[in-house]
Amino acid sequence: MPELPEVEVTRIGLADRLRGARVRAVHVGASLRWPLGVAVRSLHDMEIGDLVRRGKYIWMPLAAGRRSGGLLWHLGMSGSLRLHEHAPPPRGRHDHFELVSSAGTLRLTDPRRFGAVLWSDALDADPARKLLAGLGAEPFDPRFTARALHAGCKQRRASIKAVLLAGDIVVGAGNIYACEALYRAGIDPRTRCQRLSLARCERLLDALREVLSRALAQGGSTLRDFRDVHGGAGGFQASACVYGREGQPCVHCGTPVRRVLQAQRSTFFCPRCQTR
DNA sequence: CGGGACGCCTGTGAGC
DNA sequence: TGCTCACAGGCGTCCC
Numbered sequence: 007m008p009e010l011p012e013v014e015v016t017r018i019g020l021a022d023r024l025r026g027a028r029v030r031a032v033h034v035g036a037s038l039r040w041p042l043g044v045a046v047r048s049l050h051d052m053e054i055g056d057l058v059r060r061g062k063y064i065w066m067p068l069a070a071g072r073r074s075g076g077l078l079w080h081l082g083m084s085g086s087l088r089l090h091e092h093a094p095p096p097r098g099r100h101d102h103f104e105l106v107s108s109a110g111t112l113r114l115t116d117p118r119r120f121g122a123v124l125w126s127d128a129l130d131a132d133p134a135r136k137l138l139a140g141l142g143a144e145p146f147d148p149r150f151t152a153r154a155l156h157a158g159c160k161q162r163r164a165s166i167k168a169v170l171l172a173g174d175i176v177v178g179a180g181n182i183y184a185c186e187a188l189y190r191a192g193i194d195p196r197t198r199c200q201r202l203s204l205a206r207c208e209r210l211l212d213a214l215r216e217v218l219s220r221a222l223a224q225g226g227s228t229l230r231d232f233r234d235v236h237g238g239a240g241g242f243q244a245s246a247c248v249y250g251r252e253g254q255p256c257v258h259c260g261t262p263v264r265r266v267l268q269a270q271r272s273t274f275f276c277p278r279c280q281t282r
Numbered sequence: 283c284g285g286g287a288c289g290c291c292t293g294t295g296a297g298c
Numbered sequence: 299t300g301c302t303c304a305c306a307g308g309c310g311t312c313c314c
Contacts, residue, residue, distance in 0.1 A: 009308090118307085137309095168285080173309090272305090
């Protein structure tokens with residue numbers, strides 16, 4: 007599932023290749039989640055700027071003379087972006103959006119169709135502003151400290167797992183990395199986040215950064231759908247300690263990994279290594 | 283108003 | 299073997 011590492015792998019794979027390229031054509035499939043929000047023709051000849059990531063979104067600035075704006079991309083849960091620098095293969099049934107540029111053909115493939123591509127006049131104009139408004143801190147932002155995480159947790163009653171998934175204190179973790187970070191921090195995912203001490207918040211933030219950077223270094227996780235911009239799979243899934251390992255021994259203590267449902271989502275944890 | 287439930291989607295695999 | 303059905307989950311929206 008595209009979480010922060012997968013989105014960042016995608017952004018890194020595209021940024022240098024697309025910077026300065028010009029849009030030649032755009033094809034919108036019949037089943038984008040939301041309408042693009044702009045006439046396709048108006049994108050022609052616009053120049054692509056520097057791709058930036060915010061949370062699990064990628065912002066692609068576009069400009070032509072005095073006209074400017076950009077496309078906000080989200081990969082949903084099964085989306086991937088592929089850049090075909092030479093002749094692309096025929097479009098498949100899950101290819102919902104295509105941007106043909108002087109640097110190649112960029113395609114959004116998304117079987118479950120939770121992904122999105124949206125035009126916005128600016129990053130701080132709607133609809134981008136609205137979508138990004140509620141996002142928490144970037145996990146690698148040095149200004150985001152364990153103290154800030156601790157202060158955020160104090161305001162909330164939900165479990166720490168739910169808060170990590172909600173992404174309004176810190177962004178980037180989906181189900182896999184939330185489970186893995188909590189495992190590495192030794193924190194039971196069901197713990198009310200209000201009750202976490204500053205010391206445990208320090209361990210959690212360290213663990214989150216560790217898990218996300220390891221995943222990034224391994225090209226993300228490919229459980230099923232995720233691919234990098236060349237179609238390659240990620241490698242982190244083999245390093246997961248708890249995610250998807252229900253009933254298998256904890257790699258540290260041998261206790262069978264447990265699965266529970268939290269807010270309709272599977273949570274995996276070691277009942278011995280992770281405490282409340 | 284916080285937080286949990288639900289809906290959006292479709293491919294996959296377990297189970298009958 | 300072939301069918302049904304639960305499940306996967308990011309995130310917007312709704313409701314308690």
